[in-house]
Amino acid sequence: MKKFTPKRSSEKLLLSNENSYQRVITSILRMSKVKSAYTGFGIIWAINVSTIFRSSWAGDDWPISQTPYWIQWRYGALTNWNIWTEAMFWNDQWMKGAGRFYPLTWIESRFAFSYLRELWQYKLYQVGMLFVVGLLLVVICYLFSRSHTFSILTLASLSLTVQFRRDFDPHLAFAVMLPSLLIKIFLAVIFAYLAGRTSKKSLGVFHGVISGGFFFAGMSTYEFGFLLFPMLVISFLFGAMSTPNGVENLSRKERYFGWLFSIKFLPIIISWVGYGLFVFGYLRPRASSISGSYVLGLSWSSVKVFFSQVIMGLPLVSLRDGDFNFSFFTILGGIVLLVLSHFSFKLLFKSLIRSTKKVEFQNIDVAGMRQYQLLLSLFALTMILSPGFMMAMQPTWWNRADVKHTYLGVMITEFGTAVILGFILDRIIKSNLKTVLLKKNRS
Amino acid sequence: MTKKPTQKTESLSKFKSSHSNRRIFAIFVIILLINFNHNWRVSGENTGRNFQYAAWQSLTKESNLFSDVKTSDIFLSTNQDDSFETNAGSFYNNTGIRLAYLFNTRIIFPNFYTCDIALGCNLDGIRQKTISTLPNLTRGTFVPTRRDPRRIDDWVGINSKPEVLVNKTIWAFDVFLLTPSTYFSYLVPFIDDEKVTKVNLMKLRAVTITSNQKNEFIPAIANICLEQSSQTTSKSGTLLTEWHIPKLPIDPTGIPVTVPVTLDFRLVAAGTCAAK
DSSP states (O other): OOOOOOOSHHHHHHHHHHHHHHHHHHHHHHHHHHHHHHHHHHHHHHHHHHGGGGOOSOTTHHHHTTHHHHHHHHHSSOOHHHHHHHHHHHHHHHHHHHOOOOHHHHHHHHHHHHHOOSHHHHHHHHHHHHHHHHHHHHHHHHHHHOOHHHHHHHHHHHHHHOOOOSSSOTTTSGGGHHHHHHHHHHHHHHHHHHHHHOOOHHHHHHHHHHHHHHHHHHHTTOGGGGGGHHHHHHHHHHHHHTSSSTTTTSOHHHHHHGGGGOTTTHHHHHHHHHHHIIIIIIIHHHOSOOOGGGOOOOOHHHHHHHHHHHGGGSTTTTOOTTTTOOOHHHHHHHHHHHHHHHHHHHHHHHHHHHTTTSGGGSOOOHHHHHHHHHHHHHHHHHHHHHHHHHHHTOGGGTTTOBTTBOOTTHHHHHHHHHHHHHHHHHHHHHHHHHHHHHHHHHO | OOOOOOOOOOOHHHHHTOHHHHHHHHHHHHHHHHHHHHHHHHHHTTOTTHHHHHHHHHHHHHOSTTTTOOTTOEEEESSOOTTSSOSHHHHHHHHSOOOSEEEEHHHHOTTTTTOOGGGTOOOOOHHHHHHHHGGGGSOTTOOOSSOOTTOOSOHHHHHHSTTTTTTOOEEEEEEEEEETTEEEEEEEEBOSOSSOOEEEGGGOEEEEEESSSSOOEEEEETTEEOEEEEEEEOTTSOEEEEEEOOSSOBOTTSOBOOOOSEEEGGGOOEEEEEOO
């Protein structure tokens, strides 16, 4: 087959215009399909989290929902200052008593419950926060991969991995602590990426400071955030790798450890180390009554607890007897979800057909791909493994945690599992398309 | 041979017909629907207290049960639980009456369940014990330096001052589910006697809140069938009925009985009589 070569400059111009028009039109068509697929799976995600509306106050939310009334009773009026006083009182008690530092949970929950007193208002807040967490994860997936397909499939996967639990449930209860933590951690991850990506040192440091700030806020919402530090490291590396020069000129050692010496990453390290020193170096040694729940240990039971928690994000893992009994409403909702899924997948597949010329679909260099896969896996594994790791080290969980019993960190595992699931789906679907294209070319 | 440079439009139908992608879609949808159903079910499973919550709102906002209660009075309740809505804060918000506190009986009398009346065990010193327990609720040394100018002191501090609670009424109060569809509450003042813990039974008033639009029974207290005072439908659609001790009392078997003017607090137990 001969290659087509334009003979005259006017022909060249015509062809180039034709190609650019085609490219623009293809791109617009593809983007509209991509946007529609995002919207479709976004609606599915929203419908899934909206089931929260059906619940009542649950877990700690019962007593915390009484906050505004206690404040009125004790201080005579519900003012911002009185709410602040109440929050600081409880923070003070937990700092001095248990050596814990999570003031933002006290502040957020006291203000939220003081102003969102009706159940539907609070549930709307819960739904909104969880929905936003999902969207932020999708943004992160896009930043890391520059692939709409992967991001959309991660968004889709969230509706499979996020499962309400029958014991300690972070979706329905516990004052939105986990979604609030994840929002801050994900924002920190995004800014760590931007810090790594930017070539300007001052701008990079600025992004690093914002990231460090969000990270500190995350840890001050729930100390669990401390274990999520590797996510920021990986995000920074992703950012650094995405620069035009990338990491081509760096040695392997510099690639992975260069971040340690980067001033752009320093604010994040200061935030992490600072929090650790404050809690473990100052508060804990001075705590007057550390409960058994906050004592760390290690035994053979830890291994069992750890592995039982690793799988808690897998789809359908929390199913119990009776979960296959569908009501009229769930059948109706199911039909809506079925139709939405059908159109969303159809649009996603169509957008894939049009994107075969795009970077995300071409064979990028194998080494780069491996590095990307490794970092993405580490990012997701940090989320999947850390809750189990934490519980495995808490003797209080050794005889309680199993595949039926979990704790609040399970939400983090669910989000990590969604990333892995999204990635696997992305690989499978793209490899299917490649097979079809090869067949087409051969014929 | 030259070929026109056309953008290769890959066969959509071929791609769509890819079995693997169809399988992915099918598996995705099946898991999605099961998970949606699971989340829907779990979400609806923690609504068991909704009736109690709504009934408390009706009781405190719409009934006349607390018309004789004054600011800084004290409530003692066996089923009170600060973890839920049955607390002094919610009571203040709904009724406008700022109690000194709504205590759980066991806080005032730690031996409440072991002190057997049949064995001659006596509960005494109710006012003294209540007044001495209240300061435990103070926020201790944690008082922010920048105070709200409208705030004189916290309510515990005000009521912990000497003589403030000396003349306040202490009430026996309780709220609980008598049946799954009937929420029951009573209120009766303690007599002012530090040697015994007795209530003035003649002043007892009670309220039932029924999710059905009909009272299936008449409540009884200390084996005395109560008499209906009034009946209304609450804003939440439940039936709110107020009760008092009748002038010609009968017991659940229908036999006339004499009402003791005072009764040991531990004998104030709820029961039912057949509806007329």
